[in-house]
Amino acid sequence: MSPRSGSPWRTAAVLVPAAVAAAHIGPAATWLPGVRLLLFPRLAGTGRRRHIALTFDDGPDPASTPRFLDTLDELGVRATFFVLGERVVRHHALVRETARRGHELAVHGWTHDRPWCPAPARDAEQVARAVRALHDISGHRPQWYRPPYGILTSGRWLAARRAGLRPVLWSAWGKDWTADATPASVRALVAADLRGGGTVLLHDSDRLAAPGCWR
Numbered sequence: 001m002s003p004r005s006g007s008p009w010r011t012a013a014v015l016v017p018a019a020v021a022a023a024h025i026g027p028a029a030t031w032l033p034g035v036r037l038l039l040f041p042r043l044a045g046t047g048r049r050r051h052i053a054l055t056f057d058d059g060p061d062p063a064s065t066p067r068f069l070d071t072l073d074e075l076g077v078r079a080t081f082f083v084l085g086e087r088v089v090r091h092h093a094l095v096r097e098t099a100r101r102g103h104e105l106a107v108h109g110w111t112h113d114r115p116w117c118p119a120p121a122r123d124a125e126q127v128a129r130a131v132r133a134l135h136d137i138s139g140h141r142p143q144w145y146r147p148p149y150g151i152l153t154s155g156r157w158l159a160a161r162r163a164g165l166r167p168v169l170w171s172a173w174g175k176d177w178t179a180d181a182t183p184a185s186v187r188a189l190v191a192a193d194l195r196g197g198g199t200v201l202l203h204d205s206d207r208l209a210a211p212g213c214w215r
Contacts, residue, residue, distance in 0.1 A: 111148075
């Protein structure tokens, strides 16, 4: 084959992987607040203007989640906890206690990894596995899915929908996972972005963040 006749094949060899990568990671652009809030308000968790959804990621954590549950009880507030499947199966009692106190449990994945490479079969298996574990242990079937780091790839979106889950991210966050986070800084960041009908993202564990940041 001559170089001339082979050039389309070489071009295809470059373009096809690029197209696959773009299709995989393209939806993750919704991580950007401007894109999400303007073009995908439902994905940002925007709902009724007189309602605010308070959500926590990365639990359950026996060192910290009980303190959050106690504080929420004192405030008379109910929240949604986006939990990791691998943590759910280790802490059955805490999962049940969270549900018993009237909080909603949702899926944050099985592990907390970054999905740089397409793995649709793995995504589907792990999301479905997390749904089963949460349902079996809590007695409630989850409705929502938030991917780790808010990176919603096409594979994870499809995995969530096939599992009967609705993907949702957030409209305001407090960056409470950082080493320099303080109650004042978290409040200020949330207040700057929060509007009626918004969804707040916080964390009830420091396993994937700066040690002690939840305090």
